[in-house]
Amino acid sequence: MKTSEYISFTIDRLPKGYVFTYADFFSEVNQKEAVIKALNRMVASGKIAKLSKGKYYKPEVTPFGNLQPNQAQVVKDLLEENGKITGYLTGYGIYNQLGLTTQVSNIIQIGKNQVRPKFKRERYTIAFVQQKNTITKENIPLLQLLDAIRYIKKIPDTTIEASCKRFLAIIKNFTDKEINTLVRLALKYPPATRALLGALLEQLQQGNTTEALFKSLNPITKYKLTGAAKVLSTTEKWNLV
Numbered sequence: 001m002k003t004s005e006y007i008s009f010t011i012d013r014l015p016k017g018y019v020f021t022y023a024d025f026f027s028e029v030n031q032k033e034a035v036i037k038a039l040n041r042m043v044a045s046g047k048i049a050k051l052s053k054g055k056y057y058k059p060e061v062t063p064f065g066n067l068q069p070n071q072a073q074v075v076k077d078l079l080e081e082n083g084k085i086t087g088y089l090t091g092y093g094i095y096n097q098l099g100l101t102t103q104v105s106n107i108i109q110i111g112k113n114q115v116r117p118k119f120k121r122e123r124y125t126i127a128f129v130q131q132k133n134t135i136t137k138e139n140i141p142l143l144q145l146l147d148a149i150r151y152i153k154k155i156p157d158t159t160i161e162a163s164c165k166r167f168l169a170i171i172k173n174f175t176d177k178e179i180n181t182l183v184r185l186a187l188k189y190p191p192a193t194r195a196l197l198g199a200l201l202e203q204l205q206q207g208n209t210t211e212a213l214f215k216s217l218n219p220i221t222k223y224k225l226t227g228a229a230k231v232l233s234t235t236e237k238w239n240l241v
Helices: 003-012 032-045 092-097 140-150 160-171 176-186 191-203 211-215
Strands: 019-021 049-052 055-057 060-062 065-067 087-090 107-112 119-121 124-130
Touching (some): 003 032, 092 140, 140 191, 176 211
Parallel strands (some): 107 124
Antiparallel strands (some): 019 055, 060 065
């Protein structure tokens, strides 16, 4: 089978929106230049689309034009390295998934232990948030929630009051193990995040889990969260004003 035929056959079997590079074909086709030329011909013909330098995808065609790949596909090379998870999606896209806002954004935020300067990838700006906890597949949903609590003031098109209500609705479905892990992970977050999480947990009658959070805080520091007191009954204890 010719190089171009093999590549075309392989791409036909890929799901729409899947992002790939010429390196994906090297295990079978050990001709880098031929692969690149074949992919560029397919871009010109419209069979595939180019996301950024060296990155391509099979577009899903709609009456309104080609759909972009989902965010996880756009940045998947930044989320894993040699099969090991090194980052996770956070920020605006996750606020939307968590039901905290209906807005979408051209900014893709990634939580990583080692951050780097933000950069552009096609129509997206890729930005990074430092995560001090070890990142695992199991704790990513909890880290995403803690990030949202941390940046509650930056969630677009909503209020602190509405966000607190949504946080309560999410956390009330957690198991005891998940809540204990949430508290453990929160200890590496800023004090304001720990204080708000403590108030949220006490509102859900989980006060027995909050001792570590309370002891980690400076008793004279106050955290401005206008509207939280409309939802949470222990804001005074947690110095949320």
